[in-house]
Amino acid sequence: MDTQQNTALARALTELPGPLPARGVIHIAIRHTDRFTVVGNDLAQHPTLSTTAVGFAVRIQSLPQGTEIGIKALAARFREGEKLIAAxxxxxxxxxxxxxxxxxxxxxxxxxxxxxxxxxAALLRPRIAAAPPQLPPAVPQIPAPQPPEQERPVRETAAPQAPVPPDVQHDHEDDHAPLDHTPQGLGPQVLAPPHQAPFVPFVPLVPPPTAPKPPRPPLPQPGELTPQLDRAATALLGDLRRHAPQLVLSENDIRHLTPAVAAWLERDTHPDTIRHTLTSDLPQPLRHPAKLLKHRLTVLLPPPLPGPQELAAHTRPRIAVTPFQTCDGCERAFRAPTPGNCRDCRNAHGPAQAVAA
Known part of the structure; x- marks a missing residue:
């Protein structure tokens, strides 16, 4: 008795036409009259898009035109974070x-x-001009009235006519009679419109990406792949799955990426730094771990450490500092290259020495 029953839902189920399926979902489709957005099945059932991407596509499609749909604007509008929205x-x-x-x-x-x-996909599909509507063959179309003889346009090309036998006399009084070129036995025909629009090929608004892509940079290679570097790089790649379960690599992937890790180690990069670079901020979901590691090892390769000569070349020259001296007269400290008197003592004893002399 304490189980609540939805009577409105039960009544709607009884009004559905036909037998209900024994299993699976049952749709109760109520027609929208306002505040609705049409979403195609090519988006709702996209085989490769994630559910998050489909959801944001529906949300963006439902927003009015001119609404900001940047990452920060969507994060302020919805509850998802910026990383999920960006992905x-x-x-x-x-x-x-x-x-x-x-x-x-x-x-x-x-x-x-x-x-x-x-x-x-519809932008890249060629559009064919719609053909003029045709009447059913059983309904004859009444031909349009012919213009007067003086206003009838001159036909540019005459239709080929059968040769007239010599024993058939040609009546010149029938020259102005309308000619009927309809084949016998075919019945009334549908007349084509006199001015049919020429076929214009469809030009897509967004052209397909035909520009050649720039070549990808090659995988880094060490100057000399020593056995020590090979063992250290192989161990580091095989140990990545302990820190990130998504980074499960096959033996072929490890063998292919080992020279790149050896190049990092050859440039005095700490293994913890390499591990942090390869495992931090992974996309969700991660479909191709080897491709991601290859990209990061290639793009984020640090430069070699500068040697002592490079560091010595960029050191600033030392500035000579004048040392402190103690005044012989007042024992006050002052800066001077050699010992002696300060400025006040020199000014005070200068006139007295001049008078005594």
Missing amino acids: ALRELEAHGYLQRARTHLPNGRIVTRTVFCNQP
Whole structure:
């Protein structure tokens, strides 16, 4: 008796047409009349987009035009953090739903314009001009009245006519009679419109990415892969899964990435620093650990440590400092290159010495 029953839901289930499925979801579709957004199944059931990216795509699609959809603007509007929002926007941008481009304003400022498309695949699909509507063959179309003879346009190309046999006399009185070129036995035909719009090929608003991508930088290689460097690099890569469970590498991946780690070790990089660089701030979810490690080992490679000669070349010259001296007359400290009297004692004894002389 204490179990609450939703009578409205039970009544809605009884009104559904047809037998209900024995298992699985049952949809109660109530038609929206206001405040709704149409979302296609190509987005809602996208095979590679994450659920977070699909959710943010629906949220962005429901916002009015002109709303800011940057990372900080979405983080202020929704409860998700900036890292999760940035990862979702990168997914949508990689699949063509979101595009960001820099635009120069007339006043000289540069702004970032964000464009969201609910069907990016439709932009690349060629559009075919719609054909004029055709009537059913059973319904004949009444031909348009012909203009008067003096206003009838001159036909540029005459239709080919069959040769007239010599025994058939041609009646010149029928020259002005309308000619009927309709083949016999085909019945009434549908007349084509006199002025049909020419076919214009569809030019997509967003052209496909045809520009060649720049080549990726090669994987770093050490100057000499010694056995000590090889063992240390292999052990460091195999130990990464203890610090980040997502970084499970195969033996082939470890063998391929070992020279890059050896190049880091050759440049006097501490193993803890390499481990922190490879395991911190991992994307979620991580689908290709080896590719991520290859990218970080290549892009974040530190420069070699400078030697003593490079450091000595950039040292500043030492400035000569005048030492302190003790005045022989008043024993006060003053700066001077040699011992003697201070300025006050020299000024005081100067006139007396001149008079005595």
